[in-house]
Amino acid sequence: MLAVFPEELGTSVPLTEIEVRSLLYRTLDGEWGCRSRDEECERIIDGINQLMTLDIASAFVAPVDLQAYPMYSMVVAYPTDLSTIKQRLENRFY
Numbered sequence: 001m002l003a004v005f006p007e008e009l010g011t012s013v014p015l016t017e018i019e020v021r022s023l024l025y026r027t028l029d030g031e032w033g034c035r036s037r038d039e040e041c042e043r044i045i046d047g048i049n050q051l052m053t054l055d056i057a058s059a060f061v062a063p064v065d066l067q068a069y070p071m072y073s074m075v076v077a078y079p080t081d082l083s084t085i086k087q088r089l090e091n092r093f094y
């Protein structure tokens with residue numbers, strides 16, 4: 001297959017369906033232990049739901065408000081929070 005280049009500098013070329021599928025991560029047998037990926041994701045989601053009810057975790061439940069703390073993203077390179085992690089698990093991002 002020959003390389004395809006964009007017609008204009010600074011633009012892109014869309015991926016074909018085959019290219020997209022070749023780039024998607026596929027889990028390996030045993031990678032998720034004795035549980036399936038779905039079972040493990042649901043187990044972790046249940047744990048996160050429990051964590052989110054604890055007072056001590058309240059600062060980590062939702063993303064940091066960048067309007068209230070504008071310098072936060074300058075200090076924390078890869079911010080995350082429990083609700084974002086939970087959403088990613090629900091969407092099987094991991």
